[in-house]
Amino acid sequence: MISTKPNFSLTEGTEFILNNERFQIAMIKGLQVVLESETQVLTFSQAQIVTQYRQGLITPAPPKTKSISLVLNLSPEDRETMHFREEVVLQMLKESPNAPTAKRNILCAYDEIQKRSRGKKISFPHHGTAARWLKRYRDANNDKYALIDNYQQTQGRGAGLPLEVKEVVSDFIHKYYLERRLSPNKAFEFLKSKMPSILPGFKCPSKSVFYECVNEIDADYVTFHREGPYARNQAQRQALKKYELYYPFSRWEMDGVVAQIGLLCPVTFKFLGIATIMFAFDCYTKVVPGYAVLISKKKAENSELAVSCFKNAVLPNEDGSGFFGLPLVLSADAGTAFTSTPFTHFMAMTDVNRVTTVVRKPEKRPFIERFNLTFRRGCLEDLPGYGGVLKLNEKFYIEDNVEKAATLTVDEFMIKLDQFITHYNEEAHSSLLDRSPKSVWEHHISDNPGLVRLPGDDVSGNSPYEAQSKLKLFEHFSGRCIKATLQGHKGIVVEKRYYNSVELRETFKYLNKEKKALTVYFDHIDISTVVVVSPTSNNFVIVPITDGRVQQPMSKSQYDAIVEAPFSDIPKASTTPWDAKCHIVDGAMARRKAQELAKVKENREKNKKRREKELEYEGIDLGNGPQLHAAISDLKSENAALPITIDVDQPESEKVNDLSDVLLPKHAAKGGSRGEF
The missing domain is CATH 3.30.420.10 (Ribonuclease H-like superfamily/Ribonuclease H)
Incomplete structure (x- = not known):
């Protein structure tokens, strides 16, 4: 059966719950695992831990919840600082998720933030300080409140330094101790001499506080900046010699x-x-x-x-x-x-x-x-x-x-x-x-x-069939997965290759009407078989290919070469698609267009002759164009309507009973107020 249960990570630092107590793997020495909690230290073998995990006695520990008391008591200055540092960290991750602490990527993040500031001048810290912000942000599970300096209270002597002083100390450490490779003592002397001009009114921290800040920097980070990447890699390789293995x-x-x-x-x-x-x-x-x-x-x-x-x-x-x-x-x-x-x-x-x-x-x-x-x-x-x-x-x-x-x-x-x-x-x-x-x-x-353990050896109980089934599935499992439907007597089709067997048809014959997709595992290293898994259960069938040319095992590239072998001596034809617009079709289209133009011309001549007959019937001479326009103009003037004038001052006794009296000549006598329509 296919299990989707997540694997248990047996590495240093892993936390889990055992007997209602939170344990952490403190050290792995060979096959022995040292567990540490707040009250006790235990030692188990790796096999014992795996067995207890399968039995449910060990469960993964939930992530620790963080206190929000500091969140509720943030001052406006701290909140503004937190948002600015969060913006820097997120922009660094956006510039390069794989190498956000690289100097080039940090400077690009600064430029992008400056562009969004709408002309406001922003004072950015040293790129090493930004790298420390990112480390604190990641160590706290991407918690933005970890970017505040007093979020995690420390008992060191530098815990009570003002924020401005801490920033200056961090910049001097990266500029003089890491980049210029000066000793911590000389870097502190530079800080002591320039502190009054940089932050007037603030007291310079003591040398012991400065040394504590230096010791807080990661050792690999110090080696990288002071001695170069090669020395850093050499130191990391030396650290890897801690692997102590005792058995195959x-x-x-x-x-x-x-x-x-x-x-x-x-x-x-x-x-x-x-x-x-x-x-x-x-x-x-x-x-x-x-x-x-x-x-x-x-x-x-x-x-x-x-x-x-x-x-x-x-x-x-x-x-x-x-x-x-x-x-x-x-x-x-x-x-x-x-x-x-x-x-x-x-x-x-x-x-x-x-x-x-x-x-x-x-x-x-x-x-x-x-x-x-x-x-x-x-x-x-x-x-x-x-x-x-x-x-x-x-x-x-x-x-x-x-x-x-x-x-x-x-x-x-x-x-x-x-x-x-x-x-x-x-x-x-x-x-x-x-x-x-x-x-x-x-x-x-x-x-x-x-x-020596094989898949299926961990099956509980006396179930040899289940153990053999798990081993068989492991043997034929493949790295590619698709969804396919059972196509009657054709079986399963994978990349134009057919896989079929009697066992396949008998096992999934109930899916012929439902047309449910089956999960098929295959690969290109060995195409001779595929694994077909039921969509409703974890039952599986190993199905062989129906092509008799496939030898077991055979890769896809070898199969493709065998398929092309009979045609290897025949040159490939042109892959240009067929074009229906050949010369025959083009000639037919030209003939049809000429016929349409001739028909349009014929209709135009017919309309012209019909119009000439109508004008000749009306008595208009069409021989001369100007005479035609003059005749049309005279006809319009003769049929034009005369203007109507109404006398509004006419006495009531003189009422007009006949509409013909209303029509007045063009040069009527002036008298009273008249309206012309």
Whole structure:
């Protein structure tokens, strides 16, 4: 069954509830976990904690609630300061979510805020001070009230400094101690000499208070500004040596390599694309238990590659040999391959604790990154047609001579890759005191066979069928997911490939009338089978492909090459769409247009002749145009109506009974007031 229960993160700093008490993981030493609360300290093994979590005895702790007493007692000055700092922090995150504390991004945030101020001059602090604001904001779970200096009361001697003095002290620390690399004593002397001119009326803090402010800065931040990024990275790598592992499976790491090496189809010798390889690495024994390869014409470090790699590492070979088993902890970056929904569902079936690290931080996964370097130098650089490794967000173009330099086929590349992994697992390693990873693995597994766990081993009760079903689902699970409907006798159609079986039709025959969509898991690494899950339950069926040309397993690129093989010698035709406006149609349209124009001309001649007959009937000579206009003008003047004049002063006795008396001549005698209409 597919479980969607979230994984329990077994890392330092994780808080949870045990026996109605809040505990925090203080330290992880090998397989032992030290728990600390306000009243006691306990030690458990990782297996015991996982078991109690499954039984519900351990539950994730809810986030701590913050007091709002300071919020209610804020002064107007503090509230204005809080809003200004919040605006700076949010603009920094908007400029660059991945690197908001970079100096360039902070200055861009300042410029954007200045543009929105409508001409008001704003005094911005040092960029190091803004970085500290962001750290406080993030440490408080994005709480804006943490940006107020007295939000978290401290017991240090500098807790009572005025806000203006704290800002000046912070600026001097970043400007003189970090950037100019002066000693804290000399930086304090500069502050003491310039304090009266910068803040007249304020007292300079003591040297001990200044030293306390210096000690509050993060050590990595100090190393980065005083010694550079290389020294900071070296210090972080030294800090990573705290990993103390004592058994296999205690920590695995996964990562991918995108190699610019063109590969050919073993049948048609056509270019298929570049290789993306993902490895799983056991950090204690240095064994590579499994890997997966995806051939594509673009960078393809996706969820299906991650799922396939983890399956190959966990499951044994067909003869039962190899390095296999479920790890306790899996560490990977926050790329889309490991944060996608299919991979999350896949990991929920295994009860493996996931540790997600920051992207572009190789020091968070030191073991797999070191192996990637060994793989590039020891294997890829010796292969013909290799053009380097693509970095994150680097564009890839087929025109970069990758296709022209392609020499190896997919089968030849897989043979070379398998030979390198076998040699790596069997050769001596200096970190293992010249022992091979294979011998160290076999030594610990022979002494502790219970370390090897497979999916389904954790099924409670005596239910071998359920355990076998879970193992079967894990084996055939894929990294791509779509919704599809059952199409009668055709089965399931995935990317124009048909998958069908008797078991599929019998299991989901009740959906033929309802037309409900089924969840189908598939990938491009092996297209021979798909997993179909019911929409109403977690029942699943593994369905094979109906195409007899597909061998198990076979990738999509190889399948496409086989489909195109019968037509490889035939040149491709033009892809120009058919145009209905050919010369025949154009001639017919021109003929029709000419007919319409002739008809319009004919109608115009008919109307002209009809008008001439009407004017001739009325007795008008149409021979001369000016005579026609003169005749029309005389006719209008003869038929024009005469003006009517009414005498309003006429006595009442002289009433007009006949309307003909009202019509007066044009030159009537003047008398009284008249109205002319």
